[in-house]
Amino acid sequence: MANIQQVAKHAGVSVATVSRVLNGKDKVTAKTKQKVEEAIQYLNYEPSMLGRNLRNSESRIVLILIPTISNPFYFEIIKGIENMALSQNYSILLCETDSKPEKEEIYFDLLRKKMADGVISMDPAVNVETLKELAENYAIIQCSEYGGGIGIPYVTIDSEEASYRAVKHLIQIGHRKIALMNSDEKFLYARERRMGYERALDEHGIPLNGDYIFYTQELGFEQGQLAMKKILQLEDRPTAVFAVSDLLAIGALKEINAAGLNVPKDIAVVGFDKIDFSNMTNPALTTVAQPMYKMGTVAARMLIEKIQGKTVDSVVLGHELVIRESTTG
Amino acid sequence: MANIQQVAKHAGVSVATVSRVLNGKDKVTAKTKQKVEEAIQYLNYEPSMLGRNLRNSESRIVLILIPTISNPFYFEIIKGIENMALSQNYSILLCETDSKPEKEEIYFDLLRKKMADGVISMDPAVNVETLKELAENYAIIQCSEYGGGIGIPYVTIDSEEASYRAVKHLIQIGHRKIALMNSDEKFLYARERRMGYERALDEHGIPLNGDYIFYTQELGFEQGQLAMKKILQLEDRPTAVFAVSDLLAIGALKEINAAGLNVPKDIAVVGFDKIDFSNMTNPALTTVAQPMYKMGTVAARMLIEKIQGKTVDSVVLGHELVIRESTTG
DNA sequence: GATGAAAATGTAATCGATTACATTTCGGGT
DNA sequence: ACCCGAAATGTAATCGATTACATTTTCATC
Known part of the structure; x- marks a missing residue:
């Protein structure tokens, strides 16, 4: 349970250098890099996301709102979201609302408290007013279901x-x-x-x-x-x-x-x-x-772009009888 | 997007007092409490879990490892876990491993990086060696499936x-x-x-x-x-x-x-x-x-107790034809 | 009104990372 | 050998909360 300080000390460098080795974007000499890596090995160090997340003001978690987990309809969508999210270093928090506002609120609160960076809502019973309000400050995408004309990007079929x-x-x-x-x-x-x-x-x-x-x-x-x-x-x-x-x-x-x-x-x-x-x-x-897996990946990509501050457009995907x-x- | 400092300033008190109002366990005068609450209202303040989590060295997230989300067998268990977890202010991260070690590792890493406080494993194909090793430092419970005699508490049926x-x-x-x-x-x-x-x-x-x-x-x-x-x-x-x-x-x-x-x-x-x-x-x-919902609640309770440092015993639940x-x- | 213990509040350290900025080191050119 | 700019590294502030400890306020008592 070592922290970055201890690694720095053990490697005889500063925490900044350790951080640089960790993130690999700033330059460090091969020699120092090796020293640091040895120290990491030796101390069995794992960087804490708690520290990093606070510093970066992000949680790297996205919420998926579904009415119930028992409807298999959501399986493939979720898989799509998950794979895309994982590839971008996000984890997904699956939220079953039972279409109840109380449970919905619990999860929206995670967003407000910065425990989540964004939401993909698939709950048709979601409170549209709340969603609209949240969308002003947080990244929100509607998937499969959408409230219509509220300016929240969505992905769905015709x-x-x-x-x-x-x-x-x-x-x-x-x-x-x-x-x-x-x-x-x-x-x-x-x-x-x-x-x-x-x-x-x-x-x-x-x-x-x-x-x-x-x-x-x-x-x-x-x-x-x-x-x-x-x-x-x-x-x-x-x-x-x-x-x-x-x-x-x-x-x-x-x-x-x-x-x-x-x-x-x-x-x-x-x-x-x-x-x-x-x-x-x-x-x-x-x-x-419905192209469910695709729907999931598209929704996830849209959400991540939204989180990064880009503007995203809604998408209508094809279907098949x-x-x-x-x-x- | 106010922080605790701004609330303190606006209410004319110190951050400690705001924190006390927030957590409600230390005493504050009714009058200051009101001032603080007004400031919170006024600034639309929501305490950030990022700061709190770092300070408390916890994430209040638990992992659920399942081989695949498509098997409805897990529904009720997950519901049980979720409800128990929510009642204790934990959120659950549903992790589909596809029984692949690579995906398993992604999620175990979340644990190592303090992004999760514990794991409930329901994956029969989980790497028992890794699990055993992790169990030395982290809270782990096996649910429904168990590797047998590795000293990790489990809940299952006969x-x-x-x-x-x-x-x-x-x-x-x-x-x-x-x-x-x-x-x-x-x-x-x-x-x-x-x-x-x-x-x-x-x-x-x-x-x-x-x-x-x-x-x-x-x-x-x-x-x-x-x-x-x-x-x-x-x-x-x-x-x-x-x-x-x-x-x-x-x-x-x-x-x-x-x-x-x-x-x-x-x-x-x-x-x-x-x-x-x-x-x-x-x-x-x-x-x-199988008493799936119960299994979920029991597993969640066991995990939370483990997180709190208590020792927990394995449980065998009844079943019905x-x-x-x-x-x- | 002085006293002192209890209650309320404040100060500042802390959690563990990232990063702007400051400083040192390096190496090539003369 | 010296100088200078570039590259590498270090220092310290910062993110936003909690909390041990210090200080101030309150108020019952004499």
């Missing part, structure tokens, strides 16, 4: 278009009675996905049926089951369901099976996100793939 | 007993040809689970059949599929499969379905861990529930 394509696929394979399992429209992406749904119907001359649109409070498996229960009770039962998350879709799948019906023969199902599990279900799920058994049997 | 009960359940509902889908026996828990399997067979007079034991490199879905493929090709096909992780079991499930066979009629399946998804499959999976459709239809 939800409207993705939704449009998913529904169009269902129409093209012959469906006309298509239910939409959406999340609460207080979220921008939910509104966008409904618009895509409507545009696809409209374009193919299918009248909009309000009874076919369902809203769920969260994007989980249970909510999917519940919504599907309601759909199955409709008099004029849809022949296809488009769910705005894979977990919802997997819930629907299970419920359809439980009712003794077949996917996709009786009801086709499309999900959204292409989480790992969408491939493990029976049948495998047709779904919209992955057609599997739940629509084509 | 794997042998859990495995025994799972297999016994299969025997009790009539199975005698039971395959074991195990992971590499370089891991202690894998050896223990095989022992439980053997004990159950032995106790019921069922001879051990080496052809029924399969080893997989990792505990994922694909490995489960692969192993199941091999099992299905056996001449004397087993009527039941016990997999040491739910992901393996889910892979098996999918493969059995793909072969046109029925679970549990043709082949019964038991998993291990009770991850969220074990309930979402069709049929729902019989599995061994959850019987669902994949064995009882």
Whole structure:
């Protein structure tokens, strides 16, 4: 547990020289460098980031805000962020907010107290006012979800278009009675996905049926089951369901099976996100793939640039419809 | 972005007094306290943890080492750790090692550089030698996985007993040809689970059949599929499969379905861990529930006590067999 | 109002690094 | 041998808090 003073003393040089060897940007003679390195070896010295961070007024930590760790949707994004961050010597603090303002505040406080250099928010339920306020003084990027027009840079996909394509696929394979399992429209992406749904119907001359649109409070498996229960009770039962998350879709799948019906023969199902599990279900799920890893790396790069004081622009990434058994049997 | 000096000046007191108000343990007059609080308000002051951490030689961050974030097994444990940690004013840094020593080293370095106060390791592939060495100077707890007899406190379940009960359940509902889908026996828990399997067979007079034991490199879905493929090709096909992780079991499930066979009629399946998804499959999976949330809180409490210099003892928690459709239809 | 112990507050060292600026050393040219 | 600029190294301030110890204030008591 030696410090830089002791290393300097042992090497017979000043702390400045030790620091220079450590950081390697200022010049030191090969000979002194060796002396210092020997002392470091000998004393088993590891520079303390506490001292360095204070001096540099940085923590080299970035926060990732997610509503819950249980949604596999975030896995690849997080990996993307992590790898990019690590390559730039940042570590990531994963923050589960449970969509609760109290927990959100705990993590925002880390930012205010300089324990974190920036935030990547993926929580759609984040308090936009607080975020806007924080963005004036701190580096903040929104990833996947974004509040819309608040001047915080974001990286996301074109939800409207993705939704449009998913529904169009269902129409093209012959469906006309298509239910939409959406999340609460207080979220921008939910509104966008409904618009895509409507545009696809409209374009193919299918009248909009309000009874076919369902809203769920969260994007989980249970909510999917519940919504599907309601759909199955409709008099004029849809022949296809488009769910705005894979977990919802997997819930629907299970419920359809439980009712003794077949996917996709009786009801086709499309999900959204292409989480790992969408491939493990029976049948495998047709779904919209978001470029999650890329999204993560892009978000991380943007954040780091923001931290360095550069101005960064928002990014919209592409997506892809992955057609599997739940629509084509 | 005010600092404590400016607050002191503005309030007309010394920095010591401001610090006392901040920490609230030393006494200050109501009047000065108010003055200070007004100054804090006025200047929008937030104490910097960088300064505080340096002075206190702590980071108030704990590391969680997991092989991969994609295995839902860790969710509840992480939640448990997080909640306990937050309640004690610690934040958690989630570290995905991908079971690679290089990544492991990055995170261990954070510990050495005082960026973290302790580690909870859940990586079975962790380098035991390094861990042992680190444990001499730093607070380290092993959670769920443990290297065995290295003097690092751990919290886990009785794997042998859990495995025994799972297999016994299969025997009790009539199975005698039971395959074991195990992971590499370089891991202690894998050896223990095989022992439980053997004990159950032995106790019921069922001879051990080496052809029924399969080893997989990792505990994922694909490995489960692969192993199941091999099992299905056996001449004397087993009527039941016990997999040491739910992901393996889910892979098996999918493969059995793909072969046109029925679970549990043709082949019964038991998993291990009770991850969220074990309930979402069709049929729902019989599995061994580990008390994951509890495990997390216990591990976190142990770690914090270790950080505070106390000595802590290892803990073995209970488990529970959850019987669902994949064995009882 | 003087006294003194207790309570409140202040002073300054400290944690461990980085770095602007000052000083020393080096080496080439004459 | 001497001079001078460049290169290497050293000195000390700095980041922003906490806290041991010193000093001042308060107030009950006589």
